Amino acid sequence: MTIFKSCPKGHGKMSLKKRNKNITFRGVEVSFEKESYVCPVCGLGASNLEQAGVTQRSIANSYRETVGLLTGDEIREMRENIGLTQKALADKMGVDVASIKKWEGSVIQSKSADNALRDRLCQTREQQNPCERGVRLNQGRLNAAKVLEIC
16 A cells, blocks of 8 residues: 655655545536545645545445435445345345445446345335334434435
8 A cells, every 4th residue: 555655746745634526427516525645835636545445435425326326335234224145135136246245335336226226125124024124224324214215
């Protein structure tokens, strides 16, 4: 992992900063937070590989929120809240487990895949005992209103 400690332009030490960024991604304006090393003199920013991965995931999730798709975190949390493994959800959807792993990460699912995810996740949630459903829901970060909005 590369850590940028000095400005490549010779201005001295760079400091780690979080900055809000706006970009156009797939024709849509998205906002996200980016962490990188910044030169206090010239403003040059540099990121290491780990920071680049976090940025990629942030852009993907911001895009998904903007266009009305489930974010990777929402997919994972809903799946965990109803007690499904990635493999079990993949089997319910008729897709490979790799697809679920990608969608829970930074790969953006299609609208049809998003609709299928909602159908399977919400259908399974509705089949559970209401008491069990409430306990599992409260263990995650998604609140009841957000789950109802999704389903």
